[in-house]
Amino acid sequence: MPTGVHLRDARQQLFDAAEHVLLRAGPNGLTSRAVTDEAGCAKGVLHRHFTDFDTFLAELVLDRAAQLDAQALALREAVGSGTVSDNLTGALTTLFGPVPVAIIPLITFRDELRARLRQVMPNGGIAILAQVTAAVSGYLTEERARGRISADADIDSLTLSLVGGSHLLFADRDPGRPPAPAAVGKLVDTVLADVVQRRPR
Incomplete structure (x- = not known):
């Protein structure tokens, strides 16, 4: 992922990547490494925007729930x-x-x-x-x-x-x-x- 990507864009990229992993591999396959690999970015990008992986998952769920x-x-x-x-x-x-x-x-x-x-x-x-x-x-x-x-x-x-x-x-x-x-x-x-x-x- 290029440096200087806006926070909002990075978050949505990671959320979309997590969604793809979840649909393909299920809950057990959804790891931070799988998400960043799917997004095509370094693992540090996720941890730069989220305190930990559970925080990321909580915000992912809230984002997708809001779409309903x-x-x-x-x-x-x-x-x-x-x-x-x-x-x-x-x-x-x-x-x-x-x-x-x-x-x-x-x-x-x-x-x-x-x-x-x-x-x-x-x-x-x-x-x-x-x-x-x-x-x-x-x-x-x-x-x-x-x-x-x-x-x-x-x-x-x-x-x-x-x-x-x-x-x-x-x-x-x-x-x-x-x-x-x-x-x-x-x-x-x-x-x-x-x-x-x-x-x-």
């Missing part, structure tokens, strides 16, 4: 349009993309990373899953307010079923081979069947 905000906003903007099932099927397919799915086990396997994430964000120890959960819960709450799902629908239970079930569908796959949209749609339809059928007409 735009997708969560798109789901909220769909309130009242289309069908609840189609909106959630599309959103869950996007929110559980290859990078978020790869980051979740990274967080699970590294105690220090979870501890650092908890210090900087609510529910940070389960970042990514927390982002998806908040997006789905917020969407369901607004659809309930509009009468598109039952007034007595248990939003917390529905959210846990949708997020947990979707995570299982996406996690047991090789990167780049997500479940078919029909499989996600079937899960969503099954979870929502009762609350959609009983909603006021």
Whole structure:
């Protein structure tokens, strides 16, 4: 990496490199050496910008979690349009993309990373899953307010079923081979069947 590269550029290069390593080699393959080799820079570059590797990983997770905000906003903007099932099927397919799915086990396997994430964000120890959960819960709450799902629908239970079930569908796959949209749609339809059928007409 040329000397004089702006800090922001160096950080993003390292984050992008870590993402590539994570998708290719999984959490066990994500080491500081693998990241700097992927980025094509000296190992010292990473340590010049981050206190240690866990700090780097925490900032990587926060950066990628923040990217889910735009997708969560798109789901909220769909309130009242289309069908609840189609909106959630599309959103869950996007929110559980290859990078978020790869980051979740990274967080699970590294105690220090979870501890650092908890210090900087609510529910940070389960970042990514927390982002998806908040997006789905917020969407369901607004659809309930509009009468598109039952007034007595248990939003917390529905959210846990949708997020947990979707995570299982996406996690047991090789990167780049997500479940078919029909499989996600079937899960969503099954979870929502009762609350959609009983909603006021």
